[in-house]
Amino acid sequence: MSDEEKALRQVWVVQAERELEAELKFLGMAGDGNVDDMGDDELLSELEVLPP
Incomplete structure (x- = not known):
């Protein structure tokens, strides 16, 4: 991964x-x-509780 790609992903x-x-x-x-x-x-378990 290039430095430019890393910077873009950070954004x-x-x-x-x-x-x-x-x-x-x-x-x-x-x-x-x-x-x-x-x-x-914890986030995934909370999201599973939400209705679709």
Whole structure:
């Protein structure tokens, strides 16, 4: 993976984190603004509970 590709992917990650933070705020689940509060397994288990 080139440095340019790594930089582009990092931009994507930052954008996704911002979108997730906005969604959490919209849903009334916003914490301290750190989207790393929930681990992957915990996030997946929470998503499975939501209706389609």
